Amino acid sequence: MLYTLKRILAHADRHGYAVGAFNINNLEILQSIIETATEERSPVIIQTSEGAVGYAGMDYLLAMMRTAAASPVPVALHLDHGKDLKIIRQAVRSGYTSVMIDASTLPYAENVAQTRKVVGWAKKAGVSVEAEIGAISGVEDLVSVSEKEACFTDPGEARRFVRDTRCDALAISIGTAHGPNKSRGRPRLDLDRLKRIDSLVRVPLVLHGASGIDPETVKLVRRNCRRVGDCDRLRKAIGIPDDAIRQAIRRGIRKINIDSDLRLAFTAGLRRALMEETGTIDPRKLMTPSKRLMKDVVRKKMRLFGSRNQAR
Ligand code: G3H
Ligand code: 13P
Ligand code: ZN
Numbered sequence: 001m002l003y004t005l006k007r008i009l010a011h012a013d014r015h016g017y018a019v020g021a022f023n024i025n026n027l028e029i030l031q032s033i034i035e036t037a038t039e040e041r042s043p044v045i046i047q048t049s050e051g052a053v054g055y056a057g058m059d060y061l062l063a064m065m066r067t068a069a070a071s072p073v074p075v076a077l078h079l080d081h082g083k084d085l086k087i088i089r090q091a092v093r094s095g096y097t098s099v100m101i102d103a104s105t106l107p108y109a110e111n112v113a114q115t116r117k118v119v120g121w122a123k124k125a126g127v128s129v130e131a132e133i134g135a136i137s138g139v140e141d142l143v144s145v146s147e148k149e150a151c152f153t154d155p156g157e158a159r160r161f162v163r164d165t166r167c168d169a170l171a172i173s174i175g176t177a178h179g180p181n182k183s184r185g186r187p188r189l190d191l192d193r194l195k196r197i198d199s200l201v202r203v204p205l206v207l208h209g210a211s212g213i214d215p216e217t218v219k220l221v222r223r224n225c226r227r228v229g230d231c232d233r234l235r236k237a238i239g240i241p242d243d244a245i246r247q248a249i250r251r252g253i254r255k256i257n258i259d260s261d262l263r264l265a266f267t268a269g270l271r272r273a274l275m276e277e278t279g280t281i282d283p284r285k286l287m288t289p290s291k292r293l294m295k296d297v298v299r300k301k302m303r304l305f306g307s308r309n310q311a312r
Contacts, residue, residue, distance in 0.1 A: 002066075003074040005098030005128035005255075006168045008043050009204040011074075012254045017306030021045035021206075022298060023080060023259035025052045027064060028287050029266065032294035034068040034075070040299060042307040043074040045098075045255060049081055058087075062095055073311040078130070080257070085114070092121050097128065100171070104132035108157070115165040123166075130255070133161045134173035136208045152190060159200040169204045169255060172197055174248075176209035180218070180230075180237040180260050189244045191251055198252030207253045211260035213239025217293070220268035224275060242304055249305065256305055258297070265293035 012019050024030045024046055037044035046068060048061050062077070069075040079099040082088040091099050101118040103111040115131040122129045134153030153172040162170055174197075175189040176182065198205060218237045225231035245256065269290030277285060302308045 001072065001074050002069045002097060003043070003076050004126065005045065005076045005078060005130065008045065008074050008076050009169055009254045011043065011310065012307070013204050015310060016249070017310060018207075018249045018254050018256045019043050019045055019307050020298065020301045020305055021047050021078060021080070021255050021257045022262060022301075023047050023049060023052065023257070024061070024065070025055055028291055029262055029294060030064050030068055032262075032291050033298050034071050036295045036298040036302065037073050037075070037311075038071045040302045040308045041073060041311045042302040042309070043076075043311050044302075044307075045076045045078050047078040047080040047257070049259075050079075050084060050087055053079075053087060058090060058094060066095065076128075082118070085117070088118055089121055092118075092125050092127050098122075098130060098168070099127060100130040100132070101167075102132050102171075104135045104171070104173075108161075112161065112164045115161075115167055119166050128168040130169040130171055130206055131161070131165055131167040132171035132173075132206075132208075133158050136171070136173045136176060136178065152193060153197060155193065155196040155200050158197050162201050162203055167203060169206050170201060171206040171208055174207075176207060176240055178209045178260075179233075180211070180213050180239070180264065181233055182209065182211075182213070182238050182240060184236075187238065187240050187244070189240070189248055191244075191247055194248060194251045194253070204254035205252050206255040206257065207245075207248055208257045209240075210245060210256045211239050211258055212242060212245075213237050213260060213264070214297075217261075217264045217268045220272060221264055223271060225271075245304055256301070258301055261297045261301075262294050265297045266290045269293040 022033045065077045077096045079091040081102045103114040119129050174194050273286045273289045
């Protein structure tokens with residue numbers, strides 16, 4: 001069933017759980033997510049980045065996602081990290097049920113101006129809007145504590161931002177980071193800051209960069225991985241511990257974005273198949289282990305987030 005983000009998150013807020021927002025780029029990732037959501041009776045948010053739109057095309061992605069949304073569980077179709085206003089406008093007009101406007105690296109006034117513009121388009125079309133205040137980055141950009149602090153969401157500013165923009169959900173920066181390298185040591189979330197933001201802001205809060213980065217999956221990916229690019233970076237891969245996620249949900253996080261864990265599962269399965277199934281050239285057989293591993297990821301997240309059995 002197709003739902004807006006606002007409606008899905010309102011239910012999560014009333015019942016104190018979080019909904020997984022999973023990034024897709026192709027059919028196999030989408031099938032893994034929607035099959036698991038249906039089996040777990042969990043609401044789900046399926047999202048595409050602008051990169052995914054560039055890779056697969058918005059029309060193809062939407063056609064697949066609409067098919068997935070025929071599932072009996074609540075499904076929101078979301079544009080993740082919209083930065084290009086043209087793409088956001090196209091998404092609003094084409095059938096996404098929510099869009100993110102990510103102007104978080106711009107000065108406050110410009111972030112507000114762009115977000116208000118998107119909220120104006122979206123409200124007319126019955127589409128929800130997620131916006132971001134406080135930039136979520138990779139840790140390599142956070143050289144010292146004061147730079148790190150400067151990046152985190154200021155609770156007072158978050159309250160003002162929601163009032164100024166009337167967005168439906170707010171992405172905040174409290175210590176997570178995109179990609180498989182979340183921090184140099186064990187990642188720590190600023191849960192006091194989250195609690196304060198939650199007490200000041202009425203809309204549901206969103207946690208980006210929340211992948212757990214399972215060491216066993218990383219090990220599988222690193223078999224035969226060359227020590228360049230992504231493979232080199234995986235030597236120091238570290239994710240957000242499950243317990244930190246549980247605590248964040250207790251303090252008001254209602255949407256949790258997961259991409260890296262799916263990428264790792266996809267690549268681990270495919271790498272193993274390519275190495276072990278040397279007798280086949282059938283892409284369906286080669287991608288079956290990937291789907292199994294991605295379904296495991298989605299299932300574990302739905303149980304961790306408390307969204308299992310919330311779709312009745
Ligand atoms: O938050 C970003 C997502 O992981 C999407 O990444 O732009 O490479 O598709 P992407
Ligand atoms: P991860 O890189 O931790 O999976 O975060 C994904 C994300 O925030 C997508 O918007
Ligand atoms: Zn993100």
